[in-house]
Amino acid sequence: SSHDTDIMHGLLSTVFWGYVSGTNGRITVNRALSKSRMLLNGRGSIVAQDPDDVISHLRSARELVLKRQLARALIEVRRIRFLGMSFASKVLMFMAPDIASVYDDVISQRLKVQEDHDLRRLHVSTAHTASQSIADEQASAYEGWCNWCSESASVLNTSNITWRDWDGAIHRWRAVDVERAFFALGRPE
DSSP states (O other): OOOOHHHHHHHHHHHHHHHBGGGOOOBOOHHHHHHHHHHOBBTBOOOOOOHHHHHHHHHHHHHHTTTTTTHHHHHHTTTTOOOHHHHHHHHHHOOOOOTTTOOOOHHHHHHTTTHHHHHHHOOOOOOOOHHHHHHHHHHHHHHHHHHHHHHHHHHHHHHHEEOOOTOOOEEEHHHHHHHHHHHHSSSSS
């Protein structure tokens, strides 16, 4: 959307979505609401970021995503107070699910133990960092991960391999679908 209210609503919805599902299928509505409110109201002595500033970062990130500059887009979204790598990647995924995917701790840990060297080299910690060099490494790994997911989706689509949704609908693959399949393989039982 080009409307400021919709852009802010999208961010808050993404944060809510990211926190509402707990482990073992547990739903954590209060936690999700608390994290969403934090973006609007701040936390403790840390004041909330000016909404115009937040929207500016989201608009800039969207422009970068459209240019397929995913590393720079991740850095731009991370300029929003309280958003680390995992949630910044969730925001970008919703902006462009065909080319962007999520990079959270489950993905990080799965990549760390991959036998395939190309996947293993995409591992970085998702921990929040004040170090610009580590943030740049995270952004580079994120872009590599998105590229791997996009390329894998392309191979699957070229081979006419589809996937079936919960409602029986058949879909072609997008980067986010590859990431979700990879994520599902890494969830503890």
